[in-house]
Amino acid sequence: MIEDPYLGKYVTCVSARSTDKEILKKAQDGGIATTLMVYALEQGIIDGTIVAGEGDKPWQPKPEVAMTREDILKARGTRYSISPQISWLKEATRSFGLDKVGITGVCCQMQAVRKAQLYPINMRDVPGKVAFTVGLFCMENFPYKSMQSIVEDHAAQSLGSVKKMEITKGKFWVYTERGNVATVPLKATHKYEQPGCHVCLDYVSNLADISTGSVGSPDGWSTVFIRTKVGNEIWSKAVAAGLFETKPIEEVKPGLDLLRKLAKEKIDKNQKTVEERKTFGVNKGLRNPYA
Amino acid sequence: MGLLNFVKKTMGGEVKHAQVATEKKVEATKEIKPVTNKIKIGHVHMSGCTGCLVSLADNNLGLIKILDDYADLVYCLTLADVRHIPEMDVALVEGSVCIQDHESVEDIKETRKKSKIVVALGSCASYGNITRFSRGGQHNQPQHESFLPIGDLINVDVYIPGCPPSPELIRNVAVMAYLLLKGNEDQKALAGKYLKPLMDLAKRGTTGCFCDLMNDVINQGLCMGCGTCAASCPVRAITLEFGKPQGERDLCIKCGSCYGACPRSFFNLDVIPEFENINEIIAGALKEGESDD
Numbered sequence: 230m231i232e233d234p235y236l237g238k239y240v241t242c243v244s245a246r247s248t249d250k251e252i253l254k255k256a257q258d259g260g261i262a263t264t265l266m267v268y269a270l271e272q273g274i275i276d277g278t279i280v281a282g283e284g285d286k287p288w289q290p291k292p293e294v295a296m297t298r299e300d301i302l303k304a305r306g307t308r309y310s311i312s313p314q315i316s317w318l319k320e321a322t323r324s325f326g327l328d329k330v331g332i333t334g335v336c337c338q339m340q341a342v343r344k345a346q347l348y349p350i351n352m353r354d355v356p357g358k359v360a361f362t363v364g365l366f367c368m369e370n371f372p373y374k375s376m377q378s379i380v381e382d383h384a385a386q387s388l389g390s391v392k393k394m395e396i397t398k399g400k401f402w403v404y405t406e407r408g409n410v411a412t413v414p415l416k417a418t419h420k421y422e423q424p425g426c427h428v429c430l431d432y433v434s435n436l437a438d439i440s441t442g443s444v445g446s447p448d449g450w451s452t453v454f455i456r457t458k459v460g461n462e463i464w465s466k467a468v469a470a471g472l473f474e475t476k477p478i479e480e481v482k483p484g485l486d487l488l489r490k491l492a493k494e495k496i497d498k499n500q501k502t503v504e505e506r507k508t509f510g511v512n513k514g515l516r517n518p519y520a
Numbered sequence: 521m522g523l524l525n526f527v528k529k530t531m532g533g534e535v536k537h538a539q540v541a542t543e544k545k546v547e548a549t550k551e552i553k554p555v556t557n558k559i560k561i562g563h564v565h566m567s568g569c570t571g572c573l574v575s576l577a578d579n580n581l582g583l584i585k586i587l588d589d590y591a592d593l594v595y596c597l598t599l600a601d602v603r604h605i606p607e608m609d610v611a612l613v614e615g616s617v618c619i620q621d622h623e624s625v626e627d628i629k630e631t632r633k634k635s636k637i638v639v640a641l642g643s644c645a646s647y648g649n650i651t652r653f654s655r656g657g658q659h660n661q662p663q664h665e666s667f668l669p670i671g672d673l674i675n676v677d678v679y680i681p682g683c684p685p686s687p688e689l690i691r692n693v694a695v696m697a698y699l700l701l702k703g704n705e706d707q708k709a710l711a712g713k714y715l716k717p718l719m720d721l722a723k724r725g726t727t728g729c730f731c732d733l734m735n736d737v738i739n740q741g742l743c744m745g746c747g748t749c750a751a752s753c754p755v756r757a758i759t760l761e762f763g764k765p766q767g768e769r770d771l772c773i774k775c776g777s778c779y780g781a782c783p784r785s786f787f788n789l790d791v792i793p794e795f796e797n798i799n800e801i802i803a804g805a806l807k808e809g810e811s812d813d
Contacts, residue, residue, distance in 0.1 A: 311763025313747025
């Protein structure tokens with residue numbers, strides 16, 4: 230077990246890509262989260278999983294309980310807006326009758342799951358029924374109107390025509406169906422970020438069973454942290470079943486150094502925000518959730 | 521009481537407290553190796569619906585294990601035949617206090633006097649919950665109209681919010697209370713860390729509402745739209761509109777669950793990231809096989 234102040238606890242870290250061509254077609258990067266959830270479902274490790282599906286508006290994510298491969302595949306790719314995944318956590322064990330729940334989500338949602346397991350306040354049956362969690366790397370998130378402003382006002386693209394969005398190499402990238410590529414420097418997008426993200430002290434989903442994201446790996450590949458016993462078992466089986474191509478993280482560019490740099494940037498900045506909140510007013514501060 | 525004590529006396533056991541597991545007392549073998557290091561837990565019933573007690577019982581075999589190895593249920597009007605509030609290590613108080621009912625007021629004061637740790641079990645004891653809406657005027661005690669959470673009458677050490685509180689949280693608090701009172705230094709430290717946020721909730725106040733999410737999470741710039749509040753709401757009063765909680769405030773029963781469950785109300789970095797170990801400790805404590813059964 231490796232313990233890194235910025236990357237959390239993990240058993241191993243690799244660079245990986247799914248071998249499932251259908252998943253890769255619309256995956257954000259290496260198709261890790263989708264492939265893992267489909268595998269867990271087909272192996273009976275989970276009965277269903279909470280995913281960020283398609284909302285009513287273009288590129289609006291909507292949390293859904295997916296119980297088939299088709300439903301999980303609908304959630305491929307990143308939608309850069311808020312999807313309250315945990316709102317289905319208890320309902321998944323009730324209306325949906327799931328005994329083994331999978332959850333995909335970002336860092337704060339992994340934190341929410343673990344709090345719900347250790348301090349299950351009105352979360353009956355949840356602690357024992359969380360079977361598998363896949364966490365995503367996350368720098369910050371955007372309210373829907375923020376994303377709309379970035380895409381429509383700054384990048385000057387119609388949301389309905391967008392094929393893919395991506396945040397990488399210091400820019401917000403918008404790819405349209407007709408082949409247009411527009412970018413917005415992240416300097417211009419910062420002000421649109423969701424405020425609640427600025428006290429978040431996790432970049433790489435430290436509390437997930439397995440966490441994954443693009444940073445650190447080459448294009449089309451994902452960096453994968455295997456963190457818990459549950460995660461390790463599922464990952465080993467999935468790799469043995471030929472679901473992933475893997476490379477040691479030490480052998481890929483840009484590798485863990487970039488990941489550690491970005492993690493440090495986010496966490497140090499947000500730690501500073503948490504500190505500054507203490508003296509926000511005159512002899513009065515804002516509330517500290519970690520105190 | 522009589523039969524239970526008789527069975528115990530004939531088996532040479534000291535008469536201490538009547539226990540819940542009456543069916544066990546007829547098995548003489550049970551007393552050969554009595555577990556002596558237990559803590560004493562009581563359930564004090566104020567004005568509540570017994571849903572909290574049902575939640576405690578819903579731990580099923582976990583409850584049996586707790587009663588076998590860690591705790592004696594020394595007082596519980598529903599399950600144990602003891603009339604007067606005895607000395608207790610941990611008092612789990614269910615329900616709010618009707619201040620027009622003399623006996624209830626005396627009982628809650630007596631509970632405080634005789635207990636090391638008073639736990640508000642469930643939202644009525646913690647925040648008043650649905651009993652906040654009482655206006656009295658009902659047979660056969662129409663004058664019983666005012667109900668207060670126990671924290672308005674006595675000091676409370678730990679809150680377990682929820683309507684009903686989840687069996688797992690009651691179990692966790694019971695195991696941690698045992699570790700706190702009977703464990704080694706490491707176990708005491710862990711239990712102290714684990715219980716702290718629930719003790720902080722008890723210090724925070726006696727009102728609970730969706731408004732707490734507005735006042736202390738959203739207005740404070742802390743909400744990140746995870747949806748936990750909606751999952752924890754027992755009356756489905758919370759929906760998420762464009763990623764932020766909206767409360768149907770007329771539906772809110774004042775249980776305070778959403779605030780307690782929110783990862784931005786408290787998130788103790790010295791405990792929650794240790795989830796794997798702590799889950800194993802709790803599972804280990806409740807494992808079958810080590811008990812006499």
